[in-house]
Amino acid sequence: MAAMTEKRDNILDSALTLFAERGFDATTIPMIAKDANVGAGTIYRYFENKEVLVNTLFQYYVQVFTELLKKDFPEHHSIREQFHHLFQRMIRFTDEQEHALYFIKTHNAAYFLDDASREAFTDLWTILRDFLDEGKAENEIRDLPTLALIAIIFGGFLELHQLIRAGELERTEALMQGVENTCWDAVRHHP
Amino acid sequence: MAAMTEKRDNILDSALTLFAERGFDATTIPMIAKDANVGAGTIYRYFENKEVLVNTLFQYYVQVFTELLKKDFPEHHSIREQFHHLFQRMIRFTDEQEHALYFIKTHNAAYFLDDASREAFTDLWTILRDFLDEGKAENEIRDLPTLALIAIIFGGFLELHQLIRAGELERTEALMQGVENTCWDAVRHHP
Amino acid sequence: MAAMTEKRDNILDSALTLFAERGFDATTIPMIAKDANVGAGTIYRYFENKEVLVNTLFQYYVQVFTELLKKDFPEHHSIREQFHHLFQRMIRFTDEQEHALYFIKTHNAAYFLDDASREAFTDLWTILRDFLDEGKAENEIRDLPTLALIAIIFGGFLELHQLIRAGELERTEALMQGVENTCWDAVRHHP
Amino acid sequence: MAAMTEKRDNILDSALTLFAERGFDATTIPMIAKDANVGAGTIYRYFENKEVLVNTLFQYYVQVFTELLKKDFPEHHSIREQFHHLFQRMIRFTDEQEHALYFIKTHNAAYFLDDASREAFTDLWTILRDFLDEGKAENEIRDLPTLALIAIIFGGFLELHQLIRAGELERTEALMQGVENTCWDAVRHHP
DNA sequence: CATGAATGAGCGTTCATTCAT
DNA sequence: CATGAATGAACGCTCATTCAT
Numbered sequence: 001m002a003a004m005t006e007k008r009d010n011i012l013d014s015a016l017t018l019f020a021e022r023g024f025d026a027t028t029i030p031m032i033a034k035d036a037n038v039g040a041g042t043i044y045r046y047f048e049n050k051e052v053l054v055n056t057l058f059q060y061y062v063q064v065f066t067e068l069l070k071k072d073f074p075e076h077h078s079i080r081e082q083f084h085h086l087f088q089r090m091i092r093f094t095d096e097q098e099h100a101l102y103f104i105k106t107h108n109a110a111y112f113l114d115d116a117s118r119e120a121f122t123d124l125w126t127i128l129r130d131f132l133d134e135g136k137a138e139n140e141i142r143d144l145p146t147l148a149l150i151a152i153i154f155g156g157f158l159e160l161h162q163l164i165r166a167g168e169l170e171r172t173e174a175l176m177q178g179v180e181n182t183c184w185d186a187v188r189h190h191p
Numbered sequence: 192m193a194a195m196t197e198k199r200d201n202i203l204d205s206a207l208t209l210f211a212e213r214g215f216d217a218t219t220i221p222m223i224a225k226d227a228n229v230g231a232g233t234i235y236r237y238f239e240n241k242e243v244l245v246n247t248l249f250q251y252y253v254q255v256f257t258e259l260l261k262k263d264f265p266e267h268h269s270i271r272e273q274f275h276h277l278f279q280r281m282i283r284f285t286d287e288q289e290h291a292l293y294f295i296k297t298h299n300a301a302y303f304l305d306d307a308s309r310e311a312f313t314d315l316w317t318i319l320r321d322f323l324d325e326g327k328a329e330n331e332i333r334d335l336p337t338l339a340l341i342a343i344i345f346g347g348f349l350e351l352h353q354l355i356r357a358g359e360l361e362r363t364e365a366l367m368q369g370v371e372n373t374c375w376d377a378v379r380h381h382p
Numbered sequence: 383m384a385a386m387t388e389k390r391d392n393i394l395d396s397a398l399t400l401f402a403e404r405g406f407d408a409t410t411i412p413m414i415a416k417d418a419n420v421g422a423g424t425i426y427r428y429f430e431n432k433e434v435l436v437n438t439l440f441q442y443y444v445q446v447f448t449e450l451l452k453k454d455f456p457e458h459h460s461i462r463e464q465f466h467h468l469f470q471r472m473i474r475f476t477d478e479q480e481h482a483l484y485f486i487k488t489h490n491a492a493y494f495l496d497d498a499s500r501e502a503f504t505d506l507w508t509i510l511r512d513f514l515d516e517g518k519a520e521n522e523i524r525d526l527p528t529l530a531l532i533a534i535i536f537g538g539f540l541e542l543h544q545l546i547r548a549g550e551l552e553r554t555e556a557l558m559q560g561v562e563n564t565c566w567d568a569v570r571h572h573p
Numbered sequence: 574m575a576a577m578t579e580k581r582d583n584i585l586d587s588a589l590t591l592f593a594e595r596g597f598d599a600t601t602i603p604m605i606a607k608d609a610n611v612g613a614g615t616i617y618r619y620f621e622n623k624e625v626l627v628n629t630l631f632q633y634y635v636q637v638f639t640e641l642l643k644k645d646f647p648e649h650h651s652i653r654e655q656f657h658h659l660f661q662r663m664i665r666f667t668d669e670q671e672h673a674l675y676f677i678k679t680h681n682a683a684y685f686l687d688d689a690s691r692e693a694f695t696d697l698w699t700i701l702r703d704f705l706d707e708g709k710a711e712n713e714i715r716d717l718p719t720l721a722l723i724a725i726i727f728g729g730f731l732e733l734h735q736l737i738r739a740g741e742l743e744r745t746e747a748l749m750q751g752v753e754n755t756c757w758d759a760v761r762h763h764p
Numbered sequence: 765c766a767t768g769a770a771t772g773a774g775c776g777t778t779c780a781t782t783c784a785t
Numbered sequence: 786c787a788t789g790a791a792t793g794a795a796c797g798c799t800c801a802t803t804c805a806t
Binding site for chain 5: 410411412422423425426431432
């Protein structure tokens with residue numbers, strides 16, 4: 001059972017790893033096929049072409065990430081606690097899905113992303129946007145365009161994640177704690 | 192007059208934009224040629240090959256940026272004033288060459304960079320590292336790995352810059368002022 | 383049946399003809415592909431690149447020729463009979479593969495030949511050299527540098543072969559007989 | 574004076590040397606221009622294109638060679654003396670025009686030769702043809718198709734010349750004497 | 765006339781995509 | 786359905802040829 005989509009999943013898994021490790025342009029379809037133990041032609045039974053494959057992958061992991069952030073969101077707790085929730089989930093996502101966030105980070109501005117992918121990425125931002133807007137209303141968050149604040153937190157966090165992935169920085173609890181504080185100090189309202 | 196290097200400059204300009212927007216691998220020589228309004232072969236009169244072109248470009252903008260940061264650096268002023276200098280120069284650099292910093296950030300670890308490019312990048316890196324290390328020594332900057340601090344500032348700032356370029360955010364003096372404060376609050380030591 | 387290597391053989395056949403007629407440098411991959419009725423990319427399924435193709439071809443025909451000369455060599459017969467054996471086999475080789483010997487002769491000193499090709503050619507050379515040296519030792523062959531004798535026989539024979547191929551001379555048994563005698567009179571010791 | 578064709582001569586000289594040393598395909602127009610101390614465009618003032626240049630060159634030297642063989646031909650001497658004359662002139666031509674015969678030898682079957690070049694080459698053979706026909710009539714020359722005899726002498730001689738040029742054989746008087754005897758023994762009538 | 769910067773066709777090669785099996 | 790051999794468009798790059806100076 002479930003054999004019908006097994007190949008599809010293998011293809012997606014292999015594609016994720018290879019896109020993260022080598023990038024979209026340097027990853028060939030035969031490479032993915034070999035890693036997924038399928039024929040090159042088989043990939044085209046599940047995905048119209050290479051761009052559809054990468055967009056499918058991108059949207060899937062952006063949605064997984066989005067849902068992870070949303071789930072168990074401490075609606076009625078303090079802004080600081082909500083920030084902690086979001087930040088910890090971001091960290092958890094990078095821990096659980098070794099390649100996913102790196103793939104998202106390195107491909108989120110790519111020329112081949114379609115509207116659905118860009119929209120999914122925007123949805124991800126919406127969570128942060130709503131949170132920050134609420135925080136600004138409560139005077140807990142700095143009065144700067146919300147988009148700008150997201151860019152700073154997200155851009156900073158992803159850049160850091162990239163360094164950890166590249167092995168240039170060690171992922172310790174202390175570091176993650178420090179980064180959370182850093183990002184919080186960046187966006188919080190300073191009296 | 193000055194027509195002798197006009198084509199070379201057009202090529203470099205087109206290459207910068209395309210490398211920044213699509214990346215080195217996804218940018219083809221015919222694309223650059225078309226954008227620069229020259230024949231594909233003409234590019235090879237000025238640059239030995241595609242890798243020499245990208246390295247020339249990389250070194251040029253890294254050096255321009257490095258010199259811009261170094262010039263008039265307020266050596267004996269406060270860490271905050273030094274931060275202000277660096278941040279304003281970074282803003283000025285992105286204003287003057289909207290693609291250059293993004294190009295540098297997305298290509299600084301690329302497989303095709305030669306020794307001169309890596310060296311130039313190290314020089315740039317050194318300015319920021321020395322500044323942050325000095326700041327940490329004076330207890331003015333947060334005690335986090337220097338690499339992490341640079342990642343957060345750059346990652347955040349560039350993500351923002353992308354939004355401005357995309358027209359999603361308007362570049363006002365007030366915004367830039369706010370972003371500088373945000374980044375300062377991120378990295379400064381909070382007593 | 384046997385369809386699996388049909389394309390490979392077509393490619394080799396076309397390459398042999400074109401390399402012989404135009405030379406390696408003037409023969410393009412598209413030319414070979416067109417002549418072999420395959421796509422240009424197909425050639426690269428069978429041969430890593432153009433140089434591997436030409437080396438494969440070279441080694442193959444040098445070996446075929448070498449073995450043809452060696453087989454049934456009348457070791458203990460007279461020099462004249464040995465000469466007859468070698469000459470008849472050379473004629474047979476050109477009859478069976480009209481371009482092969484000319485291809486070998488025009489490419490045996492080429493810059494793109496690899497070690498295996500040079501070695502194979504040396505083996506071929508050795509047969510003729512040993513025969514002529516033995517003949518000189520027995521005072522049956524003219525006392526001229528062995529290299530010169532080989533050059534004269536091969537140069538003469540191939541020039542003639544070209545005339546036959548061009549249709550300017552008819553290949554009759556009498557002609558071949560006459561040519562063998564001519565070449566023998568060229569190299570034999572005249573008392 | 575004579576300045577008007579000086580450039581043309583320089584171009585032809587450089588082309589001869591380069592075609593002989595590297596072959597037609599591996600010689601570029603800029604190479605010839607540089608060696609001849611003219612601009613690349615200048616070559617096109619004197620020769621319509623690269624093929625016209627190589628054909629002009631080919632025809633010129635084939636004619637020079639042809640005339641050298643014809644001049645002072647010992648019409649009423651013995652066949653053997655006439656053969657000696659022709660052979661010595663062949664040798665003299667290779668001595669005087671270091672690159673010319675090698676160029677002719679390596680390019681006489683090339684795909685780019687036009688009708689005039691092939692005709693000139695045929696004219697060269699005509700001298701040998703008339704001589705051999707006369708010799709056959711006098712029963713001094715072997716009874717084999719004249720074309721075949723020319724191929725053997727000429728092919729053999731040129732192949733040998735190539736070895737000398739390549740440095741694999743030393744050009745001594747004894748060798749040249751031996752080669753003449755070899756060729757004579759090849760074509761003469763053996764009673 | 766002479767030039768050489770500029771061009772673009774065509775090279776060797778790769779790889780996304782197709783389709784006969 | 787699954788495959789991988791085959792394809793050909795498009796890559797980076799070279800160089801014969803043109804033409805503004």
